[in-house]
Amino acid sequence: FEVLVDGYYSKFTSDVRRRGIRIEGMGGVSAADIRNPTVFQSAIIGGRFQSGSGLTATGVNQDESDEDELYTLGGTIKKSLGTVDLEFDASYSRGESYFFNSGINVDAFDPVSGRRLREIPGALVVDYQLDRLNIPSVSINHDFTSPTRNLFQGFYIVPQRDIDELLAFAGQARFNLDAPFVQSIEVGARYAMRDAERIITSFTSFGIAAPVQVGEFAEEAGFSGRFGGFPNFNAYDIDGVLDRYVGEREPSQTFGFTLDQSFTLSEDVVAGFAQVNFDGDVGGKRFRGNLGIRVVHTDQSSTSSVQREGVPDNPATPEREDRLFVTVGDSFVNVLPSFNGALEIAPQTLIRMAVNRQISRPRFFDLRSAVSITFDGAGVPGGGGGNPFLRPFLANQFDIGIEHYIGRSGLVSLAAFYKDLETFIIDGSTNPFDFRANGYGALLDNAPPPATGAPKQDVGTFSQPINGDGGYVYGVEFGFTQTFDMLPAPFDGLGVILNYAWSDSDLDVTTGTSGTTLSIPLPGLSRHVFNPTVFWEKNGFGARVGGRYRSRYIAPQVGLVSNPTFNAEEFVVDAQLSYEFQPNTRLSGLKLLFQVNNLTDEPNRTYWGFEEQTSTLQYFGRQFYFGASMRF
Secondary structure, eight states: OEEEEEEEEEEEEEOOEEEEEEEEOGGGOOGGGEEEEEEETTEEEEEEEESSSSOEEEEEEEEOOEEEEEEEEEEEEEEEETTEEEEEEEEEEEEEEEEOOEEEEEEEBOTTTOOBGGGSTTTSEEEEEEETTEEEEEEESSOBTOTTTEEEEEEEEOOEEEEEEEEEEEEEEEEEOOOSSEEEEEEEEEEEEEEEEEEEOBOSOSEEEEEEEOGGGEEEEOOOGGGTTSOOEEEEOHHHHHHHHTOOOOOBSOSHHHHHHOEEEEEEEEEEEEEEEEEEEETTEEEEEEEEEEEEEEEEEEEEEEEOTTOOOOTTSSSOTTEEEEEEEEEEEEEEEEEEEEEEEETTEEEEEEEEEEEEOOOGGGGOOOEEEEEOTTOOEEEEEOOTTOOOEEEEEEEEEEEEEETTTEEEEEEEEEEEEEEEEEEEEEEEEETTTTTOHHHHHHSOOOTTOOOOOSEEEEEEEEEEEEEEEEEEEEEEEEEOTTSOTTGGGEEEEEEEEEEEEEEEEEOSSSOOEEEEOOTTOOSEEEEEEEEEEETTEEEEEEEEEEOOEEOSEEESSSSOEEEOOEEEEEEEEEEEOOTTSTTTTEEEEEEEESTTOOOEEEEESSTTSEEEEEOOOOEEEEEEEEOO
């Protein structure tokens, strides 16, 4: 009889402030406001843009801080009754996250007329030229550090609270058999109940009566290094500005959009399995593995609200008469057979094979029914929602490989795989998307206005996870691991780990613009992936340098257009140093760790179909970690 109880608690706070310059509205600028355009494959990749038909410039200051709390509690009971082994598990976890989601907008103004530059034809001029996957050249005829030319008026305070709970029970029995080939039979079941909610609140205003100077709350900032050619800007004390010009600010759900963007989620999963484990000789060779089947029933739903046209709210009651709460969802059953086997064809050499049917569930919050809409500085809407009818990835998978063990310190492996994708998930976006014509007029009207004061538009981009049918993935994988313990000291602690994978894939996706069908690789999957690692471990000391190379791949967020976004190839290097105090010392069990992620500051780069059509260049810098752990 064995009982195991464990628990975990974590509380984490991140202080994140996003500051910089945002130029918006270039997609809607008329031909009369564009000079000397550089065009590649029907796309403008350079030229001079000027205000008069939508171009706007804003100093961005956003508080994207986050507070997270997580705790879990679980227990396992094991009991042996002769030839029968019983096991029962129970667990509960709860996570809560609070996203501050606030900010101020400091717009570019003309100090003489007191008007925003976007309102004055030719007053704002932006020159730029893309340079493939390199830093572009950008020039703007505006001083973003001048207190008289950059005024505050618009702001937003729309915090978000997420709560996620999971309660699960599982039990299984293993019947050990005294048989020459079939070793045991396992049966079991699991029940999981997961519930979540997102609560959106908002302050009751999105701007002050008139634009004001806020230079006293500013500190000049700017770019350096590879971004040194970009304009300087002011970093503002967000809380200081809001304290002075807004005062007390208690978010609530007064605005209808806060209810429409809030939602609850529920998912109940009941699963059962049966499995036969075998181990014996086939043709004089040892053959072991298992054969089983798992049946999974899923019931998922989401509740959110929509506006009831023509029905006013009664402020004297706690209910919201102006909202209709709707629950939608789906239920389905997956039958998942599996076979795994290993044939020992020679001492220390195995052939492994597997045939199974697998599911991979979507991200839980992707099942939400709510739709949210925001506007950029030019008034162009961007909307997104979940999909409560989303089904999991469903694939029939075939694997075969060979492994050869080199003594006790090395391994060489080669494997091939094929996946027949019956159903997959893709994050699709449609542009142009007419929100009003597609039934989202009330959401447009209720959504927070653009902080720049620009009028709301009806046409923009809509994103939503969707299911696709039909596709495949196949490839080969090679692995080599070796510790060179045969070398003389101190080099006997040296080792290498090499992994390489080549794959090909194809999915059929219908575009949201032309309705045509595109054949694209599986989003997020690179054709070439190579992971080399060199390490040294001896007498408690450890050093490790590893690299991760991947060739270009289609971005997981795929626009349902004929020109998808690609992530460029990248090679990321990480390094780690550690020391674990040895047994029979005063600090035995203590391990110290120093780690650097992205040692070479590798950027994340994306482009639209062709490298000349740059989409994003993001440099996240190096991350340094110090840590300690203690084993008792």
